[in-house]
Amino acid sequence: MSMTITEKIIARHAGRDAVRPGEKVWCNVDMLMTHDVCGPGTIGIFEEQFGKDAKVFDPQRVVILPDHYIFTADPKAHRNIEILRDFAKRQNLPYYYDPDFMIAGDNSVPKPYADPRKTSYAGVCHAALPEKGHIRPGELMIGTDSHTCTAGAFGMFASGMGNTDAAFILGTGKTWLLVPPSMKFVFHGQVPPYLMAKDLILHVIGEVGFSGATYMAMEFAGEALMSLNIDERCTVPNMAIEAGGKNGIIAPDELAIEYVKARTDVPFEPVYSDPDATYVKVLEFDTDKLEPTVAMPHSPDRRALARELGDVTLDRSYIGSCTGGKLTDLLAAAKVLNGKTVKIDTFIVPGSTETDARMDEVMVDGKTIRQVLTGAGCKIGPANCAACLGGPQDTFGRANEPIKVVSTTNRNFPGRMGHKEAGIYLASPLTAAASALTGKITDPRDVVKLDKPVGLAV
Amino acid sequence: MVDIMNQEIQKITGKAFVLGDNIDTDQIIPAEFLSYNPSVADERKFFGRYAMSGVPEAQSGLPGGNVKFTPEDLFTTDFAVIIAGRNFGCGSSREHAPLAIAEAGCRFIIAEDYARIFYRNCINGGYCAPLTSEQRLVEAIATGDEVELDIQAGVLKHVASGKEYKLVPLGDAADILDAGGIFDYARQSGLLK
Numbered sequence: 026m027s028m029t030i031t032e033k034i035i036a037r038h039a040g041r042d043a044v045r046p047g048e049k050v051w052c053n054v055d056m057l058m059t060h061d062v063c064g065p066g067t068i069g070i071f072e073e074q075f076g077k078d079a080k081v082f083d084p085q086r087v088v089i090l091p092d093h094y095i096f097t098a099d100p101k102a103h104r105n106i107e108i109l110r111d112f113a114k115r116q117n118l119p120y121y122y123d124p125d126f127m128i129a130g131d132n133s134v135p136k137p138y139a140d141p142r143k144t145s146y147a148g149v150c151h152a153a154l155p156e157k158g159h160i161r162p163g164e165l166m167i168g169t170d171s172h173t174c175t176a177g178a179f180g181m182f183a184s185g186m187g188n189t190d191a192a193f194i195l196g197t198g199k200t201w202l203l204v205p206p207s208m209k210f211v212f213h214g215q216v217p218p219y220l221m222a223k224d225l226i227l228h229v230i231g232e233v234g235f236s237g238a239t240y241m242a243m244e245f246a247g248e249a250l251m252s253l254n255i256d257e258r259c260t261v262p263n264m265a266i267e268a269g270g271k272n273g274i275i276a277p278d279e280l281a282i283e284y285v286k287a288r289t290d291v292p293f294e295p296v297y298s299d300p301d302a303t304y305v306k307v308l309e310f311d312t313d314k315l316e317p318t319v320a321m322p323h324s325p326d327r328r329a330l331a332r333e334l335g336d337v338t339l340d341r342s343y344i345g346s347c348t349g350g351k352l353t354d355l356l357a358a359a360k361v362l363n364g365k366t367v368k369i370d371t372f373i374v375p376g377s378t379e380t381d382a383r384m385d386e387v388m389v390d391g392k393t394i395r396q397v398l399t400g401a402g403c404k405i406g407p408a409n410c411a412a413c414l415g416g417p418q419d420t421f422g423r424a425n426e427p428i429k430v431v432s433t434t435n436r437n438f439p440g441r442m443g444h445k446e447a448g449i450y451l452a453s454p455l456t457a458a459a460s461a462l463t464g465k466i467t468d469p470r471d472v473v474k475l476d477k478p479v480g481l482a483v
Numbered sequence: 484m485v486d487i488m489n490q491e492i493q494k495i496t497g498k499a500f501v502l503g504d505n506i507d508t509d510q511i512i513p514a515e516f517l518s519y520n521p522s523v524a525d526e527r528k529f530f531g532r533y534a535m536s537g538v539p540e541a542q543s544g545l546p547g548g549n550v551k552f553t554p555e556d557l558f559t560t561d562f563a564v565i566i567a568g569r570n571f572g573c574g575s576s577r578e579h580a581p582l583a584i585a586e587a588g589c590r591f592i593i594a595e596d597y598a599r600i601f602y603r604n605c606i607n608g609g610y611c612a613p614l615t616s617e618q619r620l621v622e623a624i625a626t627g628d629e630v631e632l633d634i635q636a637g638v639l640k641h642v643a644s645g646k647e648y649k650l651v652p653l654g655d656a657a658d659i660l661d662a663g664g665i666f667d668y669a670r671q672s673g674l675l676k
Contacts, residue, residue: 063576068522069522070522101520101526105518170576185600186604187604188578189607193669197674197675199674236596236598269599271599414514414575415513416515417515438574441507446539
């Protein structure tokens with residue numbers, strides 16, 4: 026029986042030869058991920074249901090990455106880190122990435138890590154999970170975060186759930202899933218130099234609508250997509266949830282498999298869609314013809330082209346998060362801003378401590394990414410979720426006023442970055458950096474000439 | 484019959500709170516309140532206080548707007564049923580969203596359709612019944628209107644006009660909602676001891 030990659034992973038984890046869309050099956054979970062916002066509630070339910078002394082189903086299969094409310098003076102946020110520390114210690118969890126610069130009992134805004142290479146803290150969970158070797162093709166991961174679907178870039182089934190589901194998994198290693206029907210999105214041709222993966226996924230979301238893929242698996246393919254590096258590929262399934270998708274997934278090629286093998290010794294077995302697998306819908310795109318794309322306030326499916334929005338005056342540019350703060354994203358910003366000065370407040374937030382470290386290694390015209398961005402007048406913060414989801418009032422880059430922001434993050438619902446009346450325009454790092462130079466939404470073609478895509482796989 | 488927060492409920496009458504489309508979980512419970520820990524009783528009640536506080540004023544309680552779901556300085560709402568349009572509960576996976584609605588004392592939502600994670604959280608956590616209307620009700624019912632919800636019959640009645648609206652039967656997850664959530668379901672069906 027022919028199946029898609031998503032159906033094959035679910036079947037394997039349900040102990041079945043085959044599954045069909047719409048079936049409800051119980052699955053074994055390979056990895057459970059949680060963070061500081063949902064971890065404490067998950068732990069609370071776990072201990073209430075299984076007992077204070079209960080042990081997690083498998084310490085090797087639990088990953089905790091504090092990342093949301095780290096650089097804040099909110100005392101409850103500090104208390105939540107203590108809950109995670111205590112749980113990780115009592116449960117002997119090997120994969121707890123402690124923000125070791127947070128001092129117990131000191132509720133002021135923590136002084137960030139002095140050296141991103143010398144901290145146990147990893148940064149935003151979705152950016153750090155693959156870097157730390159927790160993502161493996163063919164496996165099944167559940168996380169208490171809707172952007173858990175990012176890991177689909179490596180051919181993994183990865184989906185977000187709530188605290189109760191996570192607590193159930195912590196105790197049993199199992200979860201129930203409705204097998205999703207699959208939609209396929211194929212990017213043909215070549216990626217033009219001025220486009221990034223963000224443009225591709227914003228185009229898709231505009232095409233299918235904010236709930237066009239609800240309950241579905243979104244499978245992404247095509248030679249244009251596969252010409253991109255790992256950073257860029259992660260941007261695409263990251264935003265599957267913005268169309269309502271249960272998961273986003275890309276068949277793992279040699280590049281993805283080599284990336285994973287370089288970071289883990291755990292054996293894994295990739296699976297692939299059968300050529301005659303069934304899709305409820307197949308959408309094909311001529312990538313050469315796509316243009317820099319923006320999602321207007323207040324929904325990720327309000328699609329427009331950057332060049333159509335030249336009269337939108339901006340107050341801020343924000344380049345960061347799991348989806349828009351990867352090394353390739355910051356390199357793209359540096360290529361645009363090199364030797365220039367930003368016209369509006371521009372905030373840079375690396376997605377992970379690894380990316381933060383590499384900002385001092387990767388060069389643009391003889392300068393490091395950090396030197397270029399600092400020289401252009403950007404404010405650079407430490408790796409964390411920061412203002413992508415607003416967060417506490419003192420969060421770096423938070424929109425505390427009804428301002429207009431161009432942002433490389435993944436959501437622009439009312440209040441997402443703070444103020445309810447703030448207008449968030451989602452765009453690629455190239456577009457966000459170009460707009461930082463002019464103070465208006467700007468097509469990157471107007472300010473920079475690139476000879477190839479920034480995120481081309483080498 | 485549904486078992487919500489350990490109460491078996493067949494029929495309720497109360498006031499409706501009406502919202503539009505695409506109400507995401509940041510509007511249901513803004514991120515700045517997520518540092519409250521729902522497992523601490525004294526903190527959990529704050530989710531009721533701030534439920535729906537992220538909805539822009541003009542859209543908060545249609546058609547007129549400017550209605551607070553939970554009145555200022557209180558922890559519970561007078562509204563018994565939320566009526567909404569498309570894609571209710573989209574966005575973040577935070578379980579704090581259905582928990583906030585339930586904590587405010589509202590246990591029923593009737594929308595045209597739901598985002599996947601929110602729907603699942605409602606049911607698995609046993610917080611709210613995420614019911615689906617056969618037709619769009621956002622323009623048919625106004626905030627504050629008295630409605631009568633018969634879960635057994637799958638009918639919502641607008642009391643003043645006497646008009647009745649059909650609900651779509653609960654699908655695959657009905658057995659979990661009936662049991663009161665995933666843990667109760669798993670125990671009743673022998674999956675958990």
